[in-house]
Amino acid sequence: xxxxxxxIALAFCALVLLVLLNLPSGASSRLKLAVGGFFLPLFGLxxxxxxxxxxxxxxxxxxxxLISELRRLxxxxxxxxxxxxxxDDALAENNRIRTQLGLLPRGPWKPRPARIVGRDxxxxxxxxxxxxxxRDGAQVNQPVVTAEGLVGRIAVVAHSHSQVALVGDAACxxxxxxxxxxxxxxxxxxxxxxxxxxxxxSTFQHSPQILAGHTVVTSGDGGIFPKGxxxxxxxxxxxxxxxxxxxxxVRLGANLxxxxxxxxxxx
Amino acid sequence: MTWLTPALLFLVTWISVYLQTGLIPMRVVLGAxxxxxxxxxxxxxxxxxxxxVTTLTIVAGLWADSLSGSRLGTGVAPLFVLxxxxxxxxxxxxxxxxxxxxWLGFGGGIGVPLAHALILEMGGAEPAWGWFTxxxxxxxxxxxxxxxxxxxxxxxxxxxxxxxxxxxPGPYATNREMKRxxx
Numbered sequence: 001x002x003x004x005x006x007x008i009a010l011a012f013c014a015l016v017l018l019v020l021l022n023l024p025s026g027a028s029s030r031l032k033l034a035v036g037g038f039f040l041p042l043f044g045l046x047x048x049x050x051x052x053x054x055x056x057x058x059x060x061x062x063x064x065x066l067i068s069e070l071r072r073l074x075x076x077x078x079x080x081x082x083x084x085x086x087x088d089d090a091l092a093e094n095n096r097i098r099t100q101l102g103l104l105p106r107g108p109w110k111p112r113p114a115r116i117v118g119r120d121x122x123x124x125x126x127x128x129x130x131x132x133x134x135r136d137g138a139q140v141n142q143p144v145v146t147a148e149g150l151v152g153r154i155a156v157v158a159h160s161h162s163q164v165a166l167v168g169d170a171a172c173x174x175x176x177x178x179x180x181x182x183x184x185x186x187x188x189x190x191x192x193x194x195x196x197x198x199x200x201x202s203t204f205q206h207s208p209q210i211l212a213g214h215t216v217v218t219s220g221d222g223g224i225f226p227k228g229x230x231x232x233x234x235x236x237x238x239x240x241x242x243x244x245x246x247x248x249x250v251r252l253g254a255n256l257x258x259x260x261x262x263x264x265x266x267x
Numbered sequence: 268m269t270w271l272t273p274a275l276l277f278l279v280t281w282i283s284v285y286l287q288t289g290l291i292p293m294r295v296v297l298g299a300x301x302x303x304x305x306x307x308x309x310x311x312x313x314x315x316x317x318x319x320v321t322t323l324t325i326v327a328g329l330w331a332d333s334l335s336g337s338r339l340g341t342g343v344a345p346l347f348v349l350x351x352x353x354x355x356x357x358x359x360x361x362x363x364x365x366x367x368x369x370w371l372g373f374g375g376g377i378g379v380p381l382a383h384a385l386i387l388e389m390g391g392a393e394p395a396w397g398w399f400t401x402x403x404x405x406x407x408x409x410x411x412x413x414x415x416x417x418x419x420x421x422x423x424x425x426x427x428x429x430x431x432x433x434x435x436p437g438p439y440a441t442n443r444e445m446k447r448x449x450x
Contacts, residue, residue, distance in 0.1 A: 006355055009321045013347045016325055020340030021390075028339050035333035042285045118288030118334065123299040123380050123403055124387060124394030125336030129288060155336070163336070170393035171336060257295065 033158045043117050043161065047131060109226060111263040112136065114144075117161060126152075126169035126256070132264055133160040141224050143265045149230040149253025150174065150218060151262050166256055167231070168199050175221035176201060176231055176250075180214045183207040184221070187231070187250065198235055198249045207246045210237050216250050226265070271429050272422060273319050280307055280323060284330045297406035298399060304331065305375030306414035308346050310422060312353035313362045320350040337387060345382035349375050365416045372415025376408040 002010075023031065058066075091108060114132035132138050134157050144151040144164050152172050156163040165172040173188035185203040201216065214234045220227025235249040287300040294300055304327050311320050328343030335342075353360070353371070361367035381404060387394045 002355065005317055006351075009317045009351065013321055013325060013343070013351075017340055017343060020329075020343070021338070023339075032333050032339045035329050035339065038281065038330060039285050039334065042282070046289075118285075119291075119294070119300065120335045121284055121287030121300050121302065121331050122335035122337055122342070122383070123302070123400075123407070124384050124396065126395060127336045129334065163334075165336065169336065169395070257291070 029156065033156070036158060040160065043129075043131070046117065047115075109143075109265040109267055111145075112266055114162075114262050114264050116259055116262065126166040126172075127155065128152075128164050128166060128259070129161050130164055130262060130264070131161055133158050133162055135159055137266055138162045138264065143225045143229065144262050145229060145265060146254045146259065146262055148255070149232055150225065151254050151256065151259065153224055154264065164262075167252060168256075173222075174225060174231065175219045176216050177219040178207075178210055178214050178234070179217050180211075181207065181209050183210055183246075184219055185246075185248070187216075198251050199232075201234075201248045201250045202240065203246045203248070205245065206239060206243055207237075208239075210234060210246060210248055212236055269430060272426050273315060275425060276307065276311055276315070276319070276323060276422070277326065280304065280327045281330065283307065284327065284334065287331070288334055297403065297410060299380075299403035299407055301410060302331075302376075302380065302407060303411060303414040303418075304346060305349060305379045306372040306411040306418050308350045308379075309353060309368070309371045309375050309411075309415050310418040312350045313357050313360075313419075314422065314426075317351070317354050320354050321347065324350045337383070338390065338392070341386050341390065342383055344386060345379040348382070349379055368416040368419055369412045373408045373412035375415075376411025377404045380404065380407055 020028070020031075112132065114130040114136075116128050117131050118129040120127040130144070138154055138157045140154055140157055142154045144153060150167055152164045152166040152169070154162045155165040155171055167174055167187060170188075173186060175184070175186055177184045183203050183205075185201045187199050187201045203210070212234050216231040216234065218225040218227060218229040218231060230253050232250045232252040235251050237246050237248040239245070240247040283303050287302055290301050308320070308324055308327070311323050315323075324346040325343050328341075328346050329339065331337075332339045332342045360371070384394045384396060384400075
């Protein structure tokens, strides 16, 4: 039925698959990073092209627009510096009280900017690539956020870029709580509603007091995400498992389809 | 220049895997990354030997896995099966007909991601699928259905430009040709 060459091709492919799928997890990740290195020239080219377009667009902007933008940013900067001073005082006070209560002081998180250079080429995962790698201090499990809310966590780190598992991916479960009612729950993918920017959250008990519009923030449990990061808003709720738990749909604060820049939180 | 088409095939595959990580507007329309690897494999299976097809499917699967959340190697098998089946059964298929190319690309565009998801499920992973997957698969099927004839036209044009043309039939009927040597 088959020729000799067919059997050779089949055996070769089976051997390659057998070796790859039986590699230890660490070796498989290292090999994956090495294979991903083939795309570094294209990522570099794309970044260079983007920065060229940016520079060209700056040259074309009228001076008046730039000056008014500069003034607006200076005003914003002054206001944010004032808030930051207040926040520093509050953090110091919080840490003094935590020390008196015998709790570990809470360290400040340093946000580092990163640009999104790509998204998952497969249909089945919610991940994206950012231009922030081990050379910039990236580590696995560092939280990734925007001003609007939580985006995900770093799952794989390469030299010049990292892979971020987005909220809603199977690799990025998030322990959350409702800010208004303090009910705790978990958001864990995969979820069928992830396409519309909504995710499913399950509480640990029946919680009828959760209402649409309530704010969902990270609970700090699990040790990956700091407590209090905004995640999204409740859309609606319904009882699950014969009323033992409550399931709520959560509209994410950050629009994962339109992200261009993110912040990586370093401790 | 027989190396040119295979080299270009690998180059197009490399670029297409990279483009799968971008092209946001197309992603929004399809609801899925614009994956045209099945269409490229269909073309390769009909026009190249099994060695090239095997290498291409392994390399393409590894490249796609290296940028995604999948375990390295899980994307190879569906592409290889598609390429192997078409290559070994090409004499049974209407490979020169545009509608046949469309339907082969369409089938590959649906079958390859679906098989990949099944492999991931069997491996204990939790790929994100639900009712929206139907729309994604339909979108990928149509994309590959269109990309497949385009790949045939593009690569055949290129082959015609750079490779030696096969001599066509002469003006005389074959039964009038003089056979040389002992028969």
